[in-house]
Amino acid sequence: MKKPHTSNAVKNFTLHLHPLKINIRAIAFNRTFGLGGIAALLFTLLFITGMMLRFVYIPSAGQAHDSILNLKKNIIFGNLLRNLHYWSAMLLVVVAFLHLVRVFYSQSLFKERRQNWLYGLLLMFLVVSANFTGYLLPWDQLSYWAVTIMTNLLSYIPFLGDTLAGLIRDGDTVGEATLLRFYHFHTGLLPLVMVFLMTIHFWLVRKAGGVALPNVEKPQKVDTHPHLTYKEAYVALIIILALLLFSIFVDAPLLDKAKPIVSPNPSKAPWYFMGFQELLMHVHPVFGSFIIPLAVTTFFIAIPFFKYPELKPGVWFHSPNGKKITIVSAIFSAIFTFIFVIINDTVFDFSNRLADWQSILSTGLLPTLFYLIPTSGFVVFIGKRYKANRIELIIGIVSIILSAYITMTLIGSLLRGEGMQLIF
Numbered sequence: 001m002k003k004p005h006t007s008n009a010v011k012n013f014t015l016h017l018h019p020l021k022i023n024i025r026a027i028a029f030n031r032t033f034g035l036g037g038i039a040a041l042l043f044t045l046l047f048i049t050g051m052m053l054r055f056v057y058i059p060s061a062g063q064a065h066d067s068i069l070n071l072k073k074n075i076i077f078g079n080l081l082r083n084l085h086y087w088s089a090m091l092l093v094v095v096a097f098l099h100l101v102r103v104f105y106s107q108s109l110f111k112e113r114r115q116n117w118l119y120g121l122l123l124m125f126l127v128v129s130a131n132f133t134g135y136l137l138p139w140d141q142l143s144y145w146a147v148t149i150m151t152n153l154l155s156y157i158p159f160l161g162d163t164l165a166g167l168i169r170d171g172d173t174v175g176e177a178t179l180l181r182f183y184h185f186h187t188g189l190l191p192l193v194m195v196f197l198m199t200i201h202f203w204l205v206r207k208a209g210g211v212a213l214p215n216v217e218k219p220q221k222v223d224t225h226p227h228l229t230y231k232e233a234y235v236a237l238i239i240i241l242a243l244l245l246f247s248i249f250v251d252a253p254l255l256d257k258a259k260p261i262v263s264p265n266p267s268k269a270p271w272y273f274m275g276f277q278e279l280l281m282h283v284h285p286v287f288g289s290f291i292i293p294l295a296v297t298t299f300f301i302a303i304p305f306f307k308y309p310e311l312k313p314g315v316w317f318h319s320p321n322g323k324k325i326t327i328v329s330a331i332f333s334a335i336f337t338f339i340f341v342i343i344n345d346t347v348f349d350f351s352n353r354l355a356d357w358q359s360i361l362s363t364g365l366l367p368t369l370f371y372l373i374p375t376s377g378f379v380v381f382i383g384k385r386y387k388a389n390r391i392e393l394i395i396g397i398v399s400i401i402l403s404a405y406i407t408m409t410l411i412g413s414l415l416r417g418e419g420m421q422l423i424f
């Protein structure tokens with residue numbers, strides 16, 4: 001029997017993922033920036049490096065930190081392996097987030113794609129959860145206190161908070177049992193669920209007829225192999241090489257072994273949760289860890305289900321008007337959030353000024369309204385000034401939310417020093 005030609009083997013394999021022919025416009029780089037594919041590549045890298053790390057890592061509070069030191073010092077390429085795993089994980093959070101942003105702004109979440117938007121949101125949650133559970137495993141001062149801060153915040157969720165925090169920690173505080181629980185989540189359950197969801201995610205992309213494209217009369221089609229497959233291979237090679245180089249020169253952080261009675265100053269959450277930690281410095285925990293995140297999540301889930309008179313799937317920012325609204329809203333939100341933080345930290349601290357009020361009002365409802373009223377005014381202004389339709393208004397609101405979270409993340413990560421005081 002004749003052996004299949006290599007190029008046929010590649011073709012056959014890739015056709016499980018792609019159709020035989022593809023619209024030439026779908027493979028233009030600025031359609032997707034390859035972000036979904038890069039996320040899948042990073043997940044694969046994490047899976048492979050994670051499997052290897054398992055041979056050395058010991059999931060016990062007494063030995064976890066030493067096992068990482070052993071990996072770094074005594075095992076050939078051990079440090080490189082750890083760095084690769086760590087930096088791929090951090091990059092995956094950024095890439096999955098950028099992919100979400102591109103899907104939203106390229107209007108690729110409506111009609112036949114809305115179910116996939118929901119799977120995507122679930123995947124985003126899992127990417128962050130996988131990152132967070134892995135964060136604890138080195139059992140150093142950084143990870144121990146970051147996880148302590150974040151799990152304590154869960155307790156503020158009304159009714160269920162303590163049970164949920166206890167369930168995640170497997171106890172009242174972060175300890176031996178938490179480490180074991182996080183280890184099983186990180187190396188077992190979460191990757192398994194992610195593989196399952198990614199399979200559905202990819203299948204739904206195909207079912208929707210590939211990536212969303214603006215309507216054209218006669219789409220020009222080309223063979224998927226080599227046109228798309230070669231592009232994918234180049235991008236994969238560049239990402240792997242860049243990660244390798246970065247991991248050779250930059251070590252993943254590792255502080256002293258965790259000391260459950262001595263917290264570092266400042267104690268900070270992982271960078272992707274810094275926006276939450278910053279938010280919690282300005283509003284009551286019930287608002288910061290429950291009401292506001294719940295409202296934002298519900299809004300993101302609901303976006304593709306609202307009724308829009310006019311939809312243009314695949315058109316970036318919907319229209320030139322939408323692009324202007326994105327820019328103006330993002331700038332407004334960054335400046336207003338920054339001013340809000342400064343005012344609340346220096347001139348008007350709600351909790352001190354209104355000490356005799358119930359805290360849920362003085363530090364919860366009041367600052368939330370203080371933020372929400374001008375922002376809503378701005379959305380009304382946008383609606384009038386740009387004669388925005390419904391979809392353009394949603395674009396404005398999402399830009400405000402994303403820009404506010406990014407601004408708070410930057411403030412929390414870069415401008416907070418000892419005692420979480422602002423430093424410039």
Ligand code: HEM
Nearest residue numbers: 032035036037039040100108116117120121123124211212
């Ligand atoms: C591990 C995380 C993820 C992986 C591996 C992944 C992978 C992919 C891939 C390969 C595509 C097709 C091409 C592309 O857009 O690059 C895609 C499309 C899509 N993704 Fe994701 N994705 C992930 C997370 C997300 C997130 C966080 C969202 C948003 C909430 C999302 C929503 C979508 C939607 C709606 C499409 C269809 C877009 C279109 O048709 O143009 N995905 N994803």
